[in-house]
Amino acid sequence: MLRFQASWLMETIMDNITESSDPNWHFPCLWKFTALEWLSHLNNKFIINVPIHSQAIIFKSWFYNQNPFPDSEVMRAFNQVLNTSIDINSNPFKDWLDIYFSKQQLAYLQYWREASGDIRDIALKESFLSIVYQVMNYWIINNKYGFENALTPDQIFSFYYKKYAEFREHNAKFSITEFDYDTILPENCSHVVFNLVFKDEDFIDDDSFFVYNAWLGGYTDLKESKKTIIEKIKPYYFEFGNTKNFSFYKRMTEKANSASFCWSGTGISLNLYKRFLVKPLQDVLDGTYKHSKLVYKPINPTKKQYDFILLFY
C-alpha cells in the first residue's frame, strides 16, 4: 500500500455500482491515518482496522475520539521550557542522540513520555501522543537533512492543532478496531477495501514509524520495534503464486456488496499482475461477485510504475 487514492476508488465504484443511500465501508487493514482524509468528508460510515497499536492511537485521536482538544493540561505539557543541561545519561532514549534527535529534543521526548503518563483522560492522552508523533516526524526529517528547526515545539504543536481542527470537521462516522489478522471478523457493509501489501515493498517509508513505536514502548531498539510491527503486518502480505490469504479474502467479503483491492505496482509488467494477481483473485471470488473490473493509472511509465484498483461487485 504505497499510495491509497480514496477519491479514485470512489470514482471507480460510482462508475460501476449504483450506490446505496447510506453506504458503509470496511477496511480490514490500514496504518496510515492521512489516507482517510478524503473519505472523512463523505456522509458515510467506516470501520477501520489498524493492526499496529501505536498507529491505532493516532487514528483514534484524529478520527474517532470525541473530546475537546487541546485542554490546558496538554497545552502546558507542550509549552514547557526545558533546561538543556539536563543529564543525557539518565535519558532512556540517549541511544538516539545525534542519529535522530539533539540533546534538547531527547530531553523533550523523555519529558513528554512522562507527562503523557499523567494524563488520565484516555482520549486526551491519545491526542497528546499523536501530536508528539508529528513533532518527532518533523525533527527526524530535519535532522536527517541538516536543517535547523525553524519552528519550536509549541509552534509545531499549534500548526498541527490547526490541521487537527481541519481534520475534525468531517462528516463521516468512524470506528477504529485493533484486531489481529486471525481474529478480525467480516462486516455487513457496502464496500470492503483491501490495501495490498507486498513482502518486498518498503511499505513504511520513514524511520519515524519505528522510532515512535519504540518511544511509546519506552525502548530504543529499532530492530525490535520493526520486528513487532512486521509481525502484525506479515500475515497480510500478498505473495505471487501463494494462496495463503485467499480464505481471508473469501471470509472478509462474505457480507460485503463490493470488494476492492488497491495496490501500487513496483515495476512489474502489467501482464504479470493480470496473470498472478488479478486472475487468481477473480477465480477465488467468482462465486461471491458477478462482475470485476481492473483500472490502473501511470505513476512513472518509463519505470513501469502503475497504481491499480481491482473492483468486484
Add this chain to the structure above:
Amino acid sequence: MQISFYVILVLILLWLAFRYYRLEKKIIRAVKRNFDMISAIASIVDRVEGYNKDHAKEVTEIALKIAQKTSMASSSEQLLSLEMASKLHDIGMLMVMNDLIKSRQSLRGDHVFLMKIHTLLAENYLKQELGLTDEIPSIIRWHHERWDGFGYPDSLKGIQIPLQSRILAIADSISAMRSQRNYRRKQYKTNEEIITELKSQAGLQFDPNLVNITISLLEKEE
C-alpha cells in the same frame, strides 16, 4: 555506367535528405505550435486565478531548473511530462467556480473542499484525452500534496508523492510567493525571504532534499 549510377544515388540521397529536412521543420513547427497553444491556455488559467503575471510559465521554468539537479535530469521524457504538467497544473481551476477563486476572504470548510477538487478535475479531463499511459494527469493530481502527509487530495506522505509532483509543488509555491494575489496577504520579494520560507517548510510542506537543491539555485541567482 558506374559513374552515372553513383550520380543518381547521390541525387536520390540528396532528395531524401531535403525531404527529411522539410518534414522535420514541419514537425518542429507543429510541435512548437502545440506548445504555444498550451502556454496560451495556461496564461488564461493564470488570469482566472487572479495572477497578474505568467504564473504557469514561471512555475515551469523553476520546476525544470530544479529537475535538472535531480535523478530525472537524464530522462527527457520525464522532463517533458514535468514541463507539460507545470504549464497545465491549475487547469482544473477553470472548472471550479470563478467567484470562489476570487473570493477575498480566506477559504473555509466546504469552500476549501471545493478548491481541492481542481486537482481531480484536471486529472480526470486530461486522462480522457491523453490515454492510460501518460503520467501528466497523475503529476497534476498531486501538486498540492505535502511532504508531511497533510496535503490533498490523497494526503500522501514523503516519497509516496512522485518526484515530479514534489518538484511542481515547490515551484508553484515559489511563484505564488513572488506574486500579489487577492487572498494571499504576504508577498515575498527577495530570494532571501523565499529561502527563509522554504527552510521553515522543509519537512512540512516540501521535500527537504528538494528544498536544499532549490536554495542553492536561488543563492546562485542572487
